[in-house]
Amino acid sequence: xAGHRKRVVFGLLVVVCCLAAVAxxxxxxxxxxxxxxxxxxxAQLQKVVDPSSFATPDQRAANRAxxxxxxxxxxSARHRLGHSPxxxxxxxxxxxxxQRAGLLDLVDDARRGSATxxxxxxxxxxxxxxxxxxxxxxxxxxxxxxxxxxxxAGRVFEKMQRPAAGLWGPLGSARRRLDEVAGSAAANLGxxxxxxxxxxxxxxxxxxxxxxxxxxxNAEMRDSGAILSYGVLHFAGGRFQLxxxxxxxxxxLKDAAPTPIPPGTQEVFGAIRPTVLWQSVNAxxxxxxxxxxxxxxxxxxxxxxxxxxxxIDVPGLAEVLRAVGPVSVTGIDDPVSADNVGRILxxxxxxxxxxxxxxxxxxxxxxxxxxxxxxxxxVGTQDVLGLGAAxxxxxxxxxxxxxxxxxxxxxxxxxxxxxGGPGAKDADRTFHLAVENRTATKLDYYVKPTVRQEVxxxxxxxxxxxxxxxxxxx
Numbered sequence: 001x002a003g004h005r006k007r008v009v010f011g012l013l014v015v016v017c018c019l020a021a022v023a024x025x026x027x028x029x030x031x032x033x034x035x036x037x038x039x040x041x042x043a044q045l046q047k048v049v050d051p052s053s054f055a056t057p058d059q060r061a062a063n064r065a066x067x068x069x070x071x072x073x074x075x076s077a078r079h080r081l082g083h084s085p086x087x088x089x090x091x092x093x094x095x096x097x098x099q100r101a102g103l104l105d106l107v108d109d110a111r112r113g114s115a116t117x118x119x120x121x122x123x124x125x126x127x128x129x130x131x132x133x134x135x136x137x138x139x140x141x142x143x144x145x146x147x148x149x150x151x152x153a154g155r156v157f158e159k160m161q162r163p164a165a166g167l168w169g170p171l172g173s174a175r176r177r178l179d180e181v182a183g184s185a186a187a188n189l190g191x192x193x194x195x196x197x198x199x200x201x202x203x204x205x206x207x208x209x210x211x212x213x214x215x216x217x218n219a220e221m222r223d224s225g226a227i228l229s230y231g232v233l234h235f236a237g238g239r240f241q242l243x244x245x246x247x248x249x250x251x252x253l254k255d256a257a258p259t260p261i262p263p264g265t266q267e268v269f270g271a272i273r274p275t276v277l278w279q280s281v282n283a284x285x286x287x288x289x290x291x292x293x294x295x296x297x298x299x300x301x302x303x304x305x306x307x308x309x310x311x312i313d314v315p316g317l318a319e320v321l322r323a324v325g326p327v328s329v330t331g332i333d334d335p336v337s338a339d340n341v342g343r344i345l346x347x348x349x350x351x352x353x354x355x356x357x358x359x360x361x362x363x364x365x366x367x368x369x370x371x372x373x374x375x376x377x378x379v380g381t382q383d384v385l386g387l388g389a390a391x392x393x394x395x396x397x398x399x400x401x402x403x404x405x406x407x408x409x410x411x412x413x414x415x416x417x418x419x420g421g422p423g424a425k426d427a428d429r430t431f432h433l434a435v436e437n438r439t440a441t442k443l444d445y446y447v448k449p450t451v452r453q454e455v456x457x458x459x460x461x462x463x464x465x466x467x468x469x470x471x472x473x474x
Contacts, residue, residue, distance in 0.1 A: 037077040038107055039174055041070035045114055046181050057383060060121050067114045067121075074111045081107065102167045106175055109160045113182065116156045123149045124385065133387065136378035138238035140205045147196035154189030157182040191416040192392070198412035202308070202404055204235030209307045210243070211235070212298050215370055216282065216313035219346040219442045223434045224398065225313045226279040229367050230298075233310060233374075242374045245367050248278040257296035262289065272438060279440075282311070285432050286421040288410070291403030309403040314342050316399030320373055323390035324382060327372035331365050336372070345369065346445040435471060446474045 044066045081104055127142045160182040164175035202209065211233045216225030231245035256275040265274065265284050272280040275293050282290040291309040299305050312320075318338045321327070326335035336344055349365055377387075394400035395418045402418045404410045413419030422432035435449040454466045 034077040034080045037073045041073040044070040098166045116153045120153045133382040140238040147193045150189045151193030154186045158186035195416045198409040209235045211308045212306045214311045221437045221444045222283045223285045251301040259293040259296045287401045311401040316394035319390040319394040323387045324376045329368045448472045
């Protein structure tokens, strides 16, 4: 009798296993087309969460259409998964249940992300000013709204990240890829919200502001570039104008400004007098200190006080030109564009000049290019999101920096990488390299530094980081 019961139980187990195998195979056949739809939708969404893809109204309209297509694919996948009897049964099959649940989560998260992007686009497009810069007037009333919306979107993407443990093959890869996209989108949107929250006051929304605009010339490398020209930007109620500009030779200091120099900065850069010479003030990577020194230097040279510092170098200027288009400058034959501004400012204006030649004409052309870009921004209509994306790319490479003595603004600039030093965040895991030219040769257009880092784990806790720097003089 006992042997008979064992045979019956064994037979039932065989039947159950066969049914589970059949259910699993059938479920997998239903999973495949749903998974394909999700992957296709995910590929479209991955493109539209890139901030640079929102640079113009046309791009935002194209993104809106791409998202609609993705949403249709996701709706089809969700319908397929929700109405498949086999997949409903499959939730009771251990080795299929996790795949079904993971795919449902993937579909729902992708739908949530696409709806979030759609909502953000629609909210910006519905603003009274359309988020446009018109005749030099920034949409100050819209900035807090855009800041709040981007922050909300960032939090949605942050919550979309889930572990991929237990998901097989392409499904696991798709989960990890969506998590990467969501993490990147959350970080970008969060930083944008943070920066936008600080810019209303910085742009004169709470009263007039004047900033020292310094142009960093990469033909003479400092941590960014030697400061050879300057301007004063005036903001009032969101409107801005360039009040004065010229070479730093117009604001020469006779004595050092009263900015205390940190011991390490003094040891490394003291010999090039960073509180006397404009060309040396940003040799250090600490932009917070450099900006304080620049404000003190400007006040000592002119008797005038400024409310902060805006620094931009030639690659940063190229990003702005990419957003606003080429500008014409008297004395330069071709329109200055994002593609040729580096060659013109860092090469062509120097070519043929002997060491004894006057530099006045070259410096005037440099000032003229900056003034032409500001004039372009002051007339007509520019898309704020497109300009913001360009400035974001510039700040990401350290080509645009902002400093404000207002603590809340400065803290936001440091958090978003617009200001501060390279070790302001995660100082114990930050490597900063600066190739600097302590001469006035202006030959750095030909110098191409490259850096390679190899990270190797040695033992259980030790990590060896090998950094190789190659400086090629062409």
